[in-house]
Amino acid sequence: MGFDAKTVTVDGLVTSYLEAGQGDPVVLLHGGEFGASARIGWEHTIAALARRHRVLAPDMLGFGGSAKVVDFTDGRGMRIRHIARFCEVLGVESAHFVGNSMGAINLLVDATSDAPLLPARSLVTICGGGEIQRNEHVSALYDYDATFDGMRRIVAALFADDAYPDDGHYVRRRYESSIAPGAWESLAAARFRRPGLEPPATPSSARAYERITVPTLVVEGGADKLLPTGWAAEIAGQIAGGRSVVIDGAGHCPQIECPEAVNDLLLNFFEGTAK
Numbered sequence: 265m266g267f268d269a270k271t272v273t274v275d276g277l278v279t280s281y282l283e284a285g286q287g288d289p290v291v292l293l294h295g296g297e298f299g300a301s302a303r304i305g306w307e308h309t310i311a312a313l314a315r316r317h318r319v320l321a322p323d324m325l326g327f328g329g330s331a332k333v334v335d336f337t338d339g340r341g342m343r344i345r346h347i348a349r350f351c352e353v354l355g356v357e358s359a360h361f362v363g364n365s366m367g368a369i370n371l372l373v374d375a376t377s378d379a380p381l382l383p384a385r386s387l388v389t390i391c392g393g394g395e396i397q398r399n400e401h402v403s404a405l406y407d408y409d410a411t412f413d414g415m416r417r418i419v420a421a422l423f424a425d426d427a428y429p430d431d432g433h434y435v436r437r438r439y440e441s442s443i444a445p446g447a448w449e450s451l452a453a454a455r456f457r458r459p460g461l462e463p464p465a466t467p468s469s470a471r472a473y474e475r476i477t478v479p480t481l482v483v484e485g486g487a488d489k490l491l492p493t494g495w496a497a498e499i500a501g502q503i504a505g506g507r508s509v510v511i512d513g514a515g516h517c518p519q520i521e522c523p524e525a526v527n528d529l530l531l532n533f534f535e536g537t538a539k
Contacts, residue, residue: 266311267319269303271329274349280329281322281350282306285314289359290534291351292321295392295517296366297418298408298451299442301328305364308523313530317360322350324367326454332446334453344374348381358385360534364517368392372499375478376471386537387476388530390483391516394495395469401489406455410448415439424487424515469495473502479537480506483529485514485521507533 267284282302290313294305302321313319323330324343335342347370351359361384363371368389374380375387396402401421408414415438420429428434442448480503484496500506511518511525519526 272353274346274353277331279322279350281320282310284310284319285317287317289356290317290319291359291361293363293367293370295364297405299415299438301441304438304441309519309527312527326450332450334450339454340370340373344370344381351383356383358383360386362388363392364390364519365392372471375476376473384478386479388481388533390518391485391488391491393469393499394491397490397492410443412439415442421489422516423521424513425521473499476503481533482508483518484510485516485518486510486512487514488516490516
C-alpha cells in the first residue's frame, strides 16, 4: 500500500488522511468530483514521493472519511481554512502543496488572496485553474444522479483513456465512495439554490496571480476534456517565475493516468525549489 490511513480531529471535525515517509513535507489535495478522496486521487503518488518527503494527503471536508459538513456561503473558504488548521495540528509549518482540479483551484484561490492561510513553500496545480468548459463532460460532473451509470460518465469525463470507464471495478470504487453516508448529500447540497435564481457561473480563472511569491508549477493534461488547450501556460505566465508543463495523452487526472511522469515531475520540481 505504501501509506498509513489515519484520523485526527481538527476544530471538532473528524479528518481522515493518508501519511507516509519522512522529511520535507508535501501536502496533496484531491479533486472535487463526486466520489473523490485522497486515496483515489493520490494512491499512485504517495509512495513515490515518500522516498524523499513526509507526505500528507487529507480527505477534504465532505469527502472520504472526513466530516460531511457544508458551508453555503463560503464552501471553498471553509475547506481552505480546514486544511490550514490541519497543517497546524500536525505540526506542519511549511510544505510543498500539490492540488488536482478542485484542490488546485483551492491552492490558487488561497495564494492569490490578501492573506494566504496555507503554509506553502511551493505550489503545484494539476488541471485546476483554467476556465471550465461547458460541454457534456462537465455536465456529467455537475449533474451526477448517484447511479453507477452516472459515475461511469464522470470517469469518462476525467480520463483520456477509455479503459477507465470500461473498467467496472474502477468505476465501482468511485461509485461506492460517492454514495458513502453523507458523501453525495454534502457535495450536492453545496449546489442548491433558491427557486427562480439563475445557475451560478462556472469558476473563473481570473485571479491576482502576481501575488504568488513561491515557486509554482502549473500542470495541464494534454487531452483534458474539461479545460481548454493552453490554459496552464497562460496562468503560469502571470506568476513571477511560474512554470507550466503539459502531460501528453493525459486527461483531467494526470497523476492517475500517467503517474510515473507526474511523480518524476514533482520530485524534480521539489528538489529544484531547495536550491
